[in-house]
Structures are given as C-alpha cells and as structure tokens.
Amino acid sequence: MNASSSPSDAAGPARTRVPRQERGRRRIDEILDAAAALIGEVGAEAVTVQALAARAGASKGSMYHFFPDRESVFLALAERHIGALRASLSAVRAERGEAVAAGTVDDAVETFLRPVHGYVDEHPDLRRLMSEPASLQRLAAQRAALQAVVEGHAEWIVRARNPRLGDAQVSLVAAAMLAVMSALGADRVTARATSLDAARREMRRLLRAYLQSYEEA
Numbered sequence: 001m002n003a004s005s006s007p008s009d010a011a012g013p014a015r016t017r018v019p020r021q022e023r024g025r026r027r028i029d030e031i032l033d034a035a036a037a038l039i040g041e042v043g044a045e046a047v048t049v050q051a052l053a054a055r056a057g058a059s060k061g062s063m064y065h066f067f068p069d070r071e072s073v074f075l076a077l078a079e080r081h082i083g084a085l086r087a088s089l090s091a092v093r094a095e096r097g098e099a100v101a102a103g104t105v106d107d108a109v110e111t112f113l114r115p116v117h118g119y120v121d122e123h124p125d126l127r128r129l130m131s132e133p134a135s136l137q138r139l140a141a142q143r144a145a146l147q148a149v150v151e152g153h154a155e156w157i158v159r160a161r162n163p164r165l166g167d168a169q170v171s172l173v174a175a176a177m178l179a180v181m182s183a184l185g186a187d188r189v190t191a192r193a194t195s196l197d198a199a200r201r202e203m204r205r206l207l208r209a210y211l212q213s214y215e216e217a
Contacts (some may be wrong), residue, residue, distance in 0.1 A: 028066055031056045032077045039125035044135050071138055078142035081126050085119050089153045101160040108157050109207045116150055151178045162214055180206050
C-alpha cells in the first residue's frame with residue numbers, strides 16, 4: 001500500500017466503518033491495539049496492512065471491512081488517543097483543583113507535565129505517530145487536536161494560579177507552556193541530554209521560572 005500523497009489523499013482517507021455490534025467494536029479495538037504495538041516497534045511508515053492483520057489475528061478482508069486503508073487505521077488510533085488523553089487530564093483537574101490553586105509553582109508544573117509525560121511514556125506509538133514526517137501531513141488535524149487538549153489543561157492551571165489574568169493573557173501563557181514542552185521534548189534536545197529525564201528537568205526549570213515570574217508580578 002502506497003503511503004505517498006495523491007490527489008485523493010488531500011481530502012483525507014475514507015471514513016472508518018462504525019460497527020453497531022459489540023463484536024465489531026471489539027475487533028476495531030484489536031486492530032487499533034495491533035497498530036499501536038507495531039508503530040511503537042517499527043514506526044508508522046513501516047507498518048503494512050498485512051502486518052496489521054497478522055498482529056490483530058485478522059484477515060486482510062476483515063481489516064478492509066472496518067478500515068478502507070492503512071491511513072484510516074492511523075487516524076482512528078490518533079482519535080482514540082485524543083479521547084483518552086482528554087479524559088485523563090480531566091480526571092487530574094477534578095482531583096488536583098484545590099492543590100494547584102493553593103500549592104506551589106512546582107505543584108503547578110508537575111500537574112502540567114506529569115500526566116502528559118505519563119501518557120506518552122505508556123503509549124510510545126503516540127510520539128512516533130505524531131512526529132514522523134509523513135504522518136505530520138496525514139494527521140494534521142489530530143495533531144492539532146492533541147495540542148489543544150494539552151493547551152486547555154495548561155489554561156486551567158494558569159487560571160487556577162492567576163485568577164486575575166484576562167482570557168487573552170491566559171491563552172498566551174498556556175501557548176508558551178506548550179511551546180516549552182514541545183521544544184524541549186524534541187529529538188534534537190533529548191539527543192543532547194544525558195537522558196530523557198535530564199531534558200525533562202530542563203523543561204521543569206524553564207516552566208517554573210516562567211510561571212513564577214507571573215506570580216511575583
């Protein structure tokens with residue numbers, strides 16, 4: 001299956017068939033689980049429909065019954081990650097609301113970074129799915145949606161810590177927090193660090209100083 005762009009690709013892959021029966025929904029989850037495992041191991045570009053079917057224990061015909069092409073599997077997997085991360089961060093906000101508002105800047109930074117990093121560490125396919133060059137073009141909308149979920153979490157933290165800030169300033173600070181996370185999580189930074197933890201320590205240091213400057217003002 002050709003992963004290169006074509007006129008039909010510009011409109012996006014064909015829509016995934018939504019099953020009405022539980023058995024069909026389970027089969028879709030099995031296919032998406034197989035895709036996540038393979039992408040984590042070899043990257044999105046190396047995944048084939050044949051490999052997906054074999055890992056999911058399905059026939060290629062069964063695969064095409066639910067997904068018209070490989071890209072549709074990737075899109076559905078990204079959508080599943082968006083929903084799962086949104087739910088995870090919502091649970092953090094429900095649990096940590098008072099602690100973030102009354103705690104230290106370090107508490108705020110940890111509430112921002114820890115759940116996002118924890119999710120990415122548990123799902124290595126997500127980083128590869130979102131960062132590989134060909135995937136960037138295919139998954140532009142999903143990548144933007146994931147960023148919006150994380151940015152919304154940052155906005156909640158900024159409002160909790162700085163209730164006097166206006167909406168425009170809250171949005172700016174949250175966008176800057178996301179930019180720091182993205183920049184210091186990039187391969188060119190982590191490659192220079194002695195470990196991923198070292199890069200994340202720099203991330204915490206920058207975010208701590210940035211948020212502290214608002215509270216001191």
